Amino acid sequence: MTACNHKWEMIDILYGYLVVEGCPRCGGRTSFFSTEAVAPIDEYKEGDHFWIYLGSSQAVKFNLKCTKCNEIVHLDDLMGLMMSTCDRPQCEVANIAKSAGKGSSVYVALCADSTHSSGKCISEKGIDALNQYFNQNIKTPEKKILVVPCSKCCGIDVCEGIVIADVGLTDIY
Amino acid sequence: MKISELVKKTGLKAINESEDKTIEGVYISDMASDIITNAKANMLLITLQTHKTLIAAANLIDVAAIVFVKGKKPGNDVVDLATKVGIALFSTEDDTWTFASKLTRLGIQ
Numbered sequence: 001m002t003a004c005n006h007k008w009e010m011i012d013i014l015y016g017y018l019v020v021e022g023c024p025r026c027g028g029r030t031s032f033f034s035t036e037a038v039a040p041i042d043e044y045k046e047g048d049h050f051w052i053y054l055g056s057s058q059a060v061k062f063n064l065k066c067t068k069c070n071e072i073v074h075l076d077d078l079m080g081l082m083m084s085t086c087d088r089p090q091c092e093v094a095n096i097a098k099s100a101g102k103g104s105s106v107y108v109a110l111c112a113d114s115t116h117s118s119g120k121c122i123s124e125k126g127i128d129a130l131n132q133y134f135n136q137n138i139k140t141p142e143k144k145i146l147v148v149p150c151s152k153c154c155g156i157d158v159c160e161g162i163v164i165a166d167v168g169l170t171d172i173y
Numbered sequence: 174m175k176i177s178e179l180v181k182k183t184g185l186k187a188i189n190e191s192e193d194k195t196i197e198g199v200y201i202s203d204m205a206s207d208i209i210t211n212a213k214a215n216m217l218l219i220t221l222q223t224h225k226t227l228i229a230a231a232n233l234i235d236v237a238a239i240v241f242v243k244g245k246k247p248g249n250d251v252v253d254l255a256t257k258v259g260i261a262l263f264s265t266e267d268d269t270w271t272f273a274s275k276l277t278r279l280g281i282q
Contacts, residue, residue, distance in 0.1 A: 103259075137214050139215050164205045
């Protein structure tokens with residue numbers, strides 16, 4: 001049996017809010033996706049954490065489905081994508097971007113738990129599918145998109161990049 | 174239609190230098206989340222937004238060029254990023270409807 005040369009398409013596209021919360025006790029951050037009409041701003045206790053609302057932005061969630069073999073890759077853990085502009089020498093993402101060369105752009109797949117205290121990030125399968133999806137549609141020769149998990153960032157608060165989310169865009173209208 | 178031909182026919186003002194790609198469609202949007210789910214490679218993106226986030230979204234999709242309507246001009250950091258990733262930027266004094274109508278009359282849809 002030969003492996004499928006996947007042709008991915010976006011499915012289950014949901015538009016909503018990416019809500020970011022922080023815990024002042026541990027400094028941790030968490031985020032979730034909400035499809036409510038107004039982004040929730042609740043404060044609540046969860047174990048040792050006390051989550052407070054930090055901000056929200058309009059965002060999109062989706063899964064990927066192969067049109068050839070019907071395989072579906074669920075991207076429940078994907079909270080957003082960030083185009084990396086980080087140049088810190090100790091940052092693995094920055095080093096990946098440096099070695100990727102001209103024509104390559106590195107995007108960080110952001111998961112819900114920036115601390116990665118659970119040891120989890122976006123799945124390898126999800127990262128592979130995202131890489132295949134975005135590169136399969138590129139028409140510019142020598143252009144390449146590299147999607148990497150946020151566990152490779154030098155730190156979610158210091159790693160530089162442009163998050164693809166609609167926050168603050170309307171300020172300049 | 175090549176970007177250079179489009180510039181001649183619509184009077185677009187170039188903001189940066191880039192490759193003369195062939196436009197294969199048009200998408201109008203001011204939202205990054207909408208662009209990454211609906212725009213396609215080599216499309217012309219028409220927008221009122223000049224935020225850097227749009228370049229990050231357009232690059233992911235391999236958008237050929239962006240037209241900022243109503244005379245909007247992005248900051249230098251936005252122009253530098255677009256140039257680095259090979260996205261052509263243009264400005265027009267037209268509003269979105271007027272410019273889109275021009276494209277339709279030229280047979281670009």
